[in-house]
Amino acid sequence: MPGPELAHVAPDSTERRYTNTLVPRPTYRIALRLGEIDDLFSEPPDTELGRMARLQVLGLFYFPLRHAMAAERAKTCWEWVRSKIVPQQEGETGDFLRNALRARVVGEANAPFESLGSFRSGLPEAAENPDCPGEKNFARIRLPGGFTYLNSSSIKVNEDLNYPLEFGADLFDAESRFYADNPVLGKLPLVAKVLRRSGQGEGWVPAEGVHVYFRLVKPYPLSPAYDRTTATQGIDASIAKEEATHIVQEDADPQTGNCHADRGGKRGAPLASSGDHPRVGLFKIVPTPGFNEPHPSRPLVRKTWFPCAESVADPRKHPDAVTAETNGEGEAGVIFMPSQMGGDRFRIRAFIGPPTTESDGADAAAVRAETGTLVVWRNVRISRFLRKEPAQSVLPDLIKEAEEFGYGADEDYLLRLALMNASYEWQGLPEISRDEIVRRFACAFCELEFDGGKLVPEVVEKEEYASAYRQAIDDATEGAVALGTEWEPDQLLLPPSEAVQGESIVHLPMHSPAAYNARVGAETTAALRLDPDTGELPQDEKEALDVLIDNYMFAGLLRGLSKNGSLPGLTLLQGAGCCTWDVLQLRGTVALGQSKAFRGCGLWFGKQTYANPGPAGYFWDLTGCAVHEIGHCLFREHAPGSDPPRKGAAGARTEEHDPLSKKGGGNVCVMAYKHSPGFFCSRCTLALRGWDVKKASPTSEVPPELPPEVS
């Protein structure tokens, strides 16, 4: 406990007796920094569990740690990270992970792994003038934001019944499970160092037993690099309305504008937490191993621990604060657990207060240190953008088989896949605009990053493609049995050696139904029941084949390339088409793209399809299509709306999206099959920001009439 000499600021009556001119008044200094995140892990970095826990905190691993498949997927993930993400100069495993934790979890806006060590990291410094902060007065708190559904209804290689992570589940609920399994996720150690000197000319020494307060203070208005980008006026207005819920007195609350506890956030909720889950409380007041006490089994270099933080004695005098005492090194610490909501902002002041001094941190004599503004951003990563580059002519055998469906020549086939325009001029595949897709996700405080730093299509190498394709055949072979048929997918699909050729154009080149029947023997039970007159497939068969193609063949191909979803980021697979039957018009539905459980999606069709987005053409350009499919990967379901006579999207969930007004206005979501500027609606945006949107305003509430959209 501090001695009476600590009566630094003129004390009030109770301590008056200690004020004595014969006792020199010590002066203090305080500095605030981000502590060592690596110390919080219960396992060393070179162990299986230690490595995957760290990868997850870095936003590079997306299986819950106690998931049955976590260890195996993490092994593949780490191989990828080591070969594609770790900068060349980085040494040992532990060094990279520790350095990345120091540099990336709290750091400046543009902080790619590729330039680790050369960007600003840690707590941002306070602005001299809070009304006019500069870039250096901000930092992002970078939390993982690439949580995807993992359970497939068809290929159950990632299933663990303890984790209901299927499409249709809720992102907020799903995310909570990741936090429950990984005790370091979402925790930031803050350390205040206090020095003392007894008089002029004396040296500064660490001050033990000093009471330090950690208090939230009003953040600065965001600078553009830390703020979200805008969507449409209507969407922005709906978001602003949700952000403003329960704001009574704007200036009184340092969390004004942050996600309210009603929507899963921390505004309006108790500040101190005696639990461990970062969903509750901002500052931990129970011990954290590796910070307040040793780990049971992992020895650390550190031998001095931070006394655990406590609630303040008088919350009216010291609102929004907890307090902790300094240790023998003059350091006080607290575990800060910001909300997981993108866009939530925090600023922290550490000051010396009672009983050490009577300061409330705001008075002129206060000994204090402040941070700049910390803003939560959610990191979403794309690991692969693979492309099957189509040749300008098609395998002659496939053309011959396509003849019976009226696609007799190269040109007809290529026209159908939109690789040519109506004048039969070659168009090829469309491009995704990197800047635009980054901007669309930045609307939701999602920081989109790409392995290698660029979004450049990588042509799938033949060997890897053949192996993923073999996976598609194997999965479809099991799928045929699961569907109760005797179909032979290896006879329906072309062999891998032919599929890898550019002339096979689509990702899954298939024989026509008649050619398939000829191969398996038209009289066998493996045959397709073709109508002898029309050549049509019966409806039940058509539906079963849709499942076989989408959920087994395509999902199989995708998991071959995304390594069963082990990769840190999503895998985008682009091609002229998913399968030959898209061209032959034999499918129940032909989609522009498809998302699957293996952390990836396909993006189909040539440039011509996306040439003139609008109510008469397709809904968006390829960038919009990629946003839609990535949205699915991140748990977003279809939205209502359509461009008649075309039908709206199947399985649209009205309650999951902003309402559409009768006049056709409202916030049209990119998750709808309807032309729009290609933004997520406000409800999707808030969900991607991590909000518990189940608790947001009911969607029947139509937003106010607004001037016409300018997009």
Ligand SMILES: [Zn+2]
């Ligand atoms: Zn869709």
Ligand SMILES: [Zn+2]
């Ligand atoms: Zn939506």
